[in-house]
Amino acid sequence: MTEPGRVPELPDYVARPASGAYRGLNPTTKLVIAFAEALFAFTVRGWTGPLVVIAVLLACAVWARIGRAFVPYVLATIPLVISILLVNTLLFPGATDVIARLGPLRPTWSGLTAALQATLRVVAFAMSVALFALTTTTDQLVSDLERRGLGRRPAFVVSAAIGTIPGILQRAREITNSQRARGLDTQGRIWRRVRGILPLAGPLVVGALTDVEERTMALEARAFSAPGRRTVLRVAPDSPRQRLVRWVLFVGTIATIVGVVVGALAWLP
Numbered sequence: 001m002t003e004p005g006r007v008p009e010l011p012d013y014v015a016r017p018a019s020g021a022y023r024g025l026n027p028t029t030k031l032v033i034a035f036a037e038a039l040f041a042f043t044v045r046g047w048t049g050p051l052v053v054i055a056v057l058l059a060c061a062v063w064a065r066i067g068r069a070f071v072p073y074v075l076a077t078i079p080l081v082i083s084i085l086l087v088n089t090l091l092f093p094g095a096t097d098v099i100a101r102l103g104p105l106r107p108t109w110s111g112l113t114a115a116l117q118a119t120l121r122v123v124a125f126a127m128s129v130a131l132f133a134l135t136t137t138t139d140q141l142v143s144d145l146e147r148r149g150l151g152r153r154p155a156f157v158v159s160a161a162i163g164t165i166p167g168i169l170q171r172a173r174e175i176t177n178s179q180r181a182r183g184l185d186t187q188g189r190i191w192r193r194v195r196g197i198l199p200l201a202g203p204l205v206v207g208a209l210t211d212v213e214e215r216t217m218a219l220e221a222r223a224f225s226a227p228g229r230r231t232v233l234r235v236a237p238d239s240p241r242q243r244l245v246r247w248v249l250f251v252g253t254i255a256t257i258v259g260v261v262v263g264a265l266a267w268l269p
């Protein structure tokens with residue numbers, strides 16, 4: 001029995017409320033912030049857009065206390081960043097300011113500048129996604145969007161899209177460990193790893209299809225296709241100040257995009 005005046009501890013399967021000022025924001029507010037940051041980074045040309053967004057993201061990360069959690073998301077952009085640097089630096093059209101001559105290759109300063117700016121945009125986009133993903137759960141987002149009028153089918157699509165990659169990665173780890181226990185060599189030379197792709201990919205694809213079938217049956221058993229609007233039990237906190245912030249970000253982002261497009265059209269002959 002619980003002692004009088006003492007709050008009982010919640011079991012592990014009960015979701016805890018978000019702690020912290022930024023984490024406690026409404027999920028839609030955080031979604032609008034992420035979209036505005038990503039669009040601003042890609043829309044505003046030069047160094048200004050991505051640098052401002054990265055500075056804002058770092059401030060939000062300190063506010064939400066998730067600074068180090070950004071690292072895996074930034075590392076995931078390394079293959080794309082390498083390709084951007086190589087292609088732009090070596091093959092930038094119309095550039096004549098050659099840095100050095102490397103055989104048939106002619107890296108240019110203009111290409112390097114464009115590559116660095118594009119790299120900052122990619123990093124800013126990755127950090128905006130990371131900030132949203134690390135401070136917002138899928139259930140919170142879907143519940144809030146459904147409360148605002150989003151249909152159950154679009155809400156399910158959003159939820160499934162967000163949860164697909166973590167689920168696939170978890171299943172891939174489980175299949176890899178199972179196959180290793182059966183003697184499959186997945187850590188040898190390259191040709192051995194290539195030979196082991198089929199034993200890993202087959203169960204992964206079949207398992208994904210099985211999950212889709214089981215999820216469909218579970219949803220139908222819970223009256224997913226029933227007419228009428230569902231009642232949302234968990235209501236995320238919201239406030240007039242957050243609504244004002246959302247509208248300001250929305251209008252400001254649209255105005256920025258329109259201004260950039262108009263400015264680009266003005267330079268056309």
